Amino acid sequence: MPIALGRARNVLQYIVHSDKTYVCVMALHEAVPEERVREVCREFVGPIYQRPPLKASVERRLRVRRIYSIEVHEVVGRLVLMTVKCEAGTYIRKLCHDIGEVLGVGAHMAELRRIQTGPFTENENLVTMHELHEAVVAWKEHGDDSLLRRAVLPVEYVVKDVPKIYVRDSAVDAICHGAPLAAPGVLHLTDDITKDRRVAIMTLKGELVAIAKALMSSHEILEANKGIVAKPVRVIMRPGTYPKSWKSSRLEEKG
């Protein structure tokens, strides 16, 4: 469960829409030969239809979701242990129900654990409350912040797989105030930016400035001499971290 602290607190809503991986136990209502279970699960890989359940907070319209993979690990009696990698907003409970329908015997989801949300996986950097507590004690009582630095990831980790635009120092503060990014401010960019995609605006020091919506593709940005390339939707960096560009030219005049 990723928890975002302080100024970083609003970034997670931008990864709610990322892919997820779950491990689940599906309970069939009658025993089915393992090969048949595997065969039907294979059929569910790809786009599927789902209508959100009654308890969901979203509109209950029929929608398409992608199942990227289903790996059946074990079938023991009526229990099926599987790993499902899928698009955000896929209801695993409904998936188990539908697999049961196709098998003809019915099924329900008995257990579920999410092991991956976008860049966050179970194996890397997972911290327990106990470990976090120990890290804080080491910091507060012994002045040792090393455990805490390992337990808490920098906000930049959230955007590690997100397309990026690296900007000049002089463009940073305006973006912190919500100003759109114009072509002249761009230094480097990843080649996977498409129009309307969420991108991360970064400084050359690797700091996350803001999450933005791209108005041009990577190649358009590369060719553009003017025009707005991206509009911030969530500013993370505190304004004033970098100086306003007019101020730096004033310093040059004095110097």
Place this chain on the structure above:
Amino acid sequence: MGMLIKAEEATDYRYGCPPDQRPIELHLDLGIVNLDKPPGPTSHEVTSWVKKLLGVEKAGHGGTLEPC
């Protein structure tokens, strides 16, 4: 994913700070905890504990499982 270079310019080290060199208070204010959530308490309760423990005023979580 490749990098495209549109222009080059140096960054001024008088401003800003590379993420791995942040003073601890700033590191926490721009931090993410990938918590192994204990079963039982809600995401909301756990987030509240973490806020108190780390002395941060605000925090957000990405949720654990879908409601059903």
